Amino acid sequence: MKAEELRKKSDGDLDQELEALYKEQFGLRMQKSVGQLARPDRVGKVRREIAQIKTLMNERRRAG
Template identity: 40%
Template structure:
């Protein structure tokens, strides 16, 4: 997911997306622990996407407060 796609979404959808990504991250960590992880790069990708979403949400909150 690119930053442009994230910025086009509204805040409620972004919060739902974070929840979905956190669930997927949990599942991938579990698979990694038992040795069945097929794509280890996906862990890093999900963490970065969550960070991007949180950054956009924070930017929106700061711009709303001004």
């Protein structure tokens, strides 16, 4: 997801998106441990999206 799309979302939507990404990240870790990871590139993308959302949330908290 692009940063512009994330900035348009409300705080509640970002929280939901973050929770869904954490669940997906957990599932990917479990798949990797069992050796059934179909898309290894997705692990990095999920981590990047989590970081983008957390950064945006911190920016909003500091702004006011």
